[in-house]
Amino acid sequence: RFGYADNGCLLATARTLEDCGHKLECKPNQTLQWGHENGITFDSAKIELQYFHNKRKYIESSLHTRKYLVNPQSHIRWLGVIFDKKLNFKDQVLRACQRTRVVTDHVKRLSNTIRGINPSIIRTALQGTALASLFYGSEVWYGPNNSAWVINQVQVTINQAARAVLPVYKSTSTAALLRETGLDPTITWLNRFHDRLNSLHFKWIRQRQDLELSHETLSPPWEKIDTTISKLDNGAVGRANCTTEHKKWMKTREPKSLDLTNYLDGSTNKSGSAHAAYCIFRGPSKEMAHGFVPLGKTVEIYDAKIHVVLEGLRAALDHPMAKFATDLIVYLDSEEVAIRLHTGVPKSSSSV
Incomplete structure (x- = not known):
């Protein structure tokens, strides 16, 4: 394959x-x-x-x-944009103007001052083909360091496109011609494409979004789940007996054990920001690593505990001593989170 x-x-x-x-x-x-x-x-x-x-x-x-x-x-073509050593993009602008002028010169021959095609149809066709090719990649090559020559070349090309739309004489004013055809000056076109990338929509696209992934369940989400079996599988003992059971379990561990134990917790502070922490031990009392995970104000305590479980497991598995361990034990003070992670139902109370 x-x-x-x-x-x-x-x-x-x-x-x-x-x-x-x-x-x-x-x-x-x-x-x-x-x-x-x-x-x-x-x-x-x-x-x-x-x-x-x-x-x-x-x-x-x-x-x-x-x-x-x-x-x-000296030049390379990357995704349709020509890059040069100094990044002045003169070759890119020159070739784009040449492509556009070939189209406008051909369209200009289709009409004259007496007969021809409807100007609105020509304008729509030029804007969708020639001008789209002219400003392709302008988000890359347009900036404050562009020379006046680059702007002037693009403006001359737009003027020729306007004369191809309307059958006018050569003595017609360029400003009046652009006003009648509805074609904006070069700076307006370029700023429009530049501002489009700075809009909130494109900022949201460029940001790294956290996705919520959940497994398909055999029962609908409104059905109450019997957590008795899950509690037994997870080793949940409840808050009343957790301290006693933990002390009994610690006495059974060997002093030279290489197994890893991961203690996890998540909470919120007075300002409402959620945070979580984990601490990894080797054997009964040898601390190997610890970490803190700030999560901000948009995450609830339930979600913070889920985040810290994933981060704690990732840190434990990435630790150099993980390859010598036989078991990895996770301690968490939330039975609900442990049950959700074990049963595979939706793992978040809200979109994270």
Whole structure:
């Protein structure tokens, strides 16, 4: 079985090009090894190397891998956007303007001052094709460091598109032409695309969202669950007898035992912020690790205890002494959380 990977990117940053090249040397070999293990092959003709800097005397070194020799290039095309060394994007803007002018020149021949196509139809077609291609990737190349030449090239292209929409004479004012066609100036177009990424909707997309995953249950959620069997399986003893039972169990443990015990708890402070903590012991009393998990004001105590169970188990399994342990015992002061985790019913009282 073979797979296919497209548009992979390896990025490294350093103060000098030499240090950047050293960082990149090991990454391609790891990628090739991963591809070999997963049945993915890489096309050597499509492997490109690009250094981003604003110096003239720097020597750009080639990248040596186990199979390929990659030489640095002056320009690369990544997801339809052309990147150059200094990130001024002049080639990207120039090629986008050329593509748009080819379309506008062709459409302009379809109409004249006497006869032709309905201007509203032409405007809709140009805005959906030519102008969409012109401003593709503007969220990447538009910024405060763009030169006036870039803005001027885009504005000239928009003016030609406006003259292709309306059959007017060459002496017609550009400002009046843009007003009648409804095409905004270049700065307005670019700021519109830039502000769209700064909206609350796109901020929510860029943020890492916590997902609530739950297993399918055999019974509907409104049905009351018999927790007697789950309590016996989990070893729940209740708050009244927990201290006595814990002391009895500690006496049965060997002093040199390598098993891990994880003590967990979660609560809220006076301001309403939830937090949780865990402490990992080896044997009866040898503390190995501990941690604190701040969860903010949007998490309830029930959810905080679930979070700390997962974080505590992750920390215990990642500990170097975990490979010597036979058992991992978890102590939690909430029977409800233990039952929910054991039975597989929805593990949260609300969306986290």
